[in-house]
Amino acid sequence: MRIAIFSDTYAPEVNGVARTLKRYTNYLDTKGIEYRLFVPESRTPVPKVPHIERFMSIPFLFYPDCRLALPNPLYIRQTLDEFKPTLIHVATPFNLGLFGLHYGKKHHIPMVASYHTHFDDYLAYYHATLFKKWIWKYLHWFHHSFDRVFVPSESTKQKLIDRDFHPSIDIWGRGVNHQFFSPAKKSSDVRKKYRIKEKNILLYVGRIAPEKDVHIVLETFHALPPHMKEQTHLLLVGDGPLFQTLSAKPHPQITWTGFLEGEALSEVYASSDLFLFPSPTETFGNVVLEAQASGLPVIGAKAGGVQHLVSHGVNGFLCEPKSTKAFAHYTAFLLEQKSLRRSFSEKSRAFALTLSWEEIFNGLLYSFYQIASQKQEISA
Known part of the structure; x- marks a missing residue:
């Protein structure tokens, strides 16, 4: 399996999504699974890593701490053509995610999305409730082409089900380092x-x-x-x-x-x-x-x-x-x-102690293999 991952946040940024994705890529490293990660540049200088592509970015209007990448489409396309991903994982519904979605649809590659943030709930805090209806319309449109949408919790899953968000929603939970936090x-x-x-x-x-x-x-x-x-x-x-x-x-x-x-x-x-x-x-x-x-x-x-x-x-x-x-x-x-x-x-x-990162990522990867296999059977 070769996974292309698209996200608007990643380490060393400090938020739950960035830290989870860092754990995720660490897990892929330990399992010897190839991946290419496409993320915005960090405000903190970081050394260049061959399988992580970073792009210039600007603050997101409603949420300044979230960055919107300004991707180079030709470069990303060339990188993906050379990498030949067997699965695309999109963790952002914005610029980079749009490119991942387009590439996956064009090349008939299995695609999964992970939904991490209730942007609609944030709008009230930033005096922008006017946009709530349009954000949901956009999120519906964006996610409907994915083979599966992963969410962090049962309440998030239920919220999306109530909105007829997607026919296939699974939980991708979270773990904790029991030795480090003790x-x-x-x-x-x-x-x-x-x-x-x-x-x-x-x-x-x-x-x-x-x-x-x-x-x-x-x-x-x-x-x-x-x-x-x-x-x-x-x-x-x-x-x-x-x-x-x-x-x-x-x-x-x-x-x-x-x-x-x-x-x-x-x-x-x-x-x-x-x-x-x-x-x-x-x-x-x-x-x-x-x-x-x-x-x-x-x-x-x-x-x-x-x-x-x-x-x-x-x-x-x-x-x-x-x-x-x-x-x-x-x-x-x-x-x-x-x-x-x-x-x-x-x-x-x-x-x-009952929530282990290893078990959680094992389950996620098992789901990826299932999705890829089902797509191959349908194509055949």
Whole structure:
């Protein structure tokens, strides 16, 4: 199998899709499966790799952190003609994805798409709901030619089914590195580094962006009972368009770390007590799984992919989206109930251990072989 992959985001960009695709290509490398990856250039200089083609890009109008590539059609066509892909995987419905779609249709190559982002949900946060109808029309048109569409979670699949999106939708789930994100990474250095003297540490990890509802995290902290609030420190890890505005309001018990990765990130997870994640727009919620692997109970929004990771009253609590009252209630409850928090922590870790990247990618590759074989039989 030779796979041509088209995406509008890839490492070293920092988002769930980019990290998942990096894991995916690492898996293909370990299995000796040939691929060519077509992605926008990174804002961070990276060494050139023979099987990764990068193109000039511009920010996407509705979502500036997403880049739209300005591809060179002649070069891509020549590269694909030489590579001779046996399957095309499109992870973006925009410029690069359009070229992959056109090439696959023209050469009758099996094609799959992966749907990663609810762009329609993002529109309200960027004051562009006027375009919702047209985005859905475009997404319907774009995806109808693929042999199969893969989505990260059951709720995403159901949302697309309800819209009669595509006749063949499968789940391509996510895993987590159980060794890298682990309770064993707990370190006193985190408290020293961020000068945390309070008893409890609340944690948020993710983009500091409107669609993540980061304001609910801040409101939750401030809504805690006074005696509990004075014993609690809030850590917010990540960067994004709201970072400068929100972090400009200093508070002695709130720390904005900016972007973290590597051991610094895994230690922050493992050294915290609770994970807050109010985003209602997730198709999966990679950071939730990382927190669970690190042994953290999660208080999240009862929406999107997060609701499939958090079992209410078992390893965390689910709240109605945007309900500061519910988030504050469950946060205060778990901070008071140390033994219950310990039980939730153990069950979070146990759940995360059931999700293995190896098994997930094995299943995805098996589906690819099935799709290619079925296409060959139909052609014959």
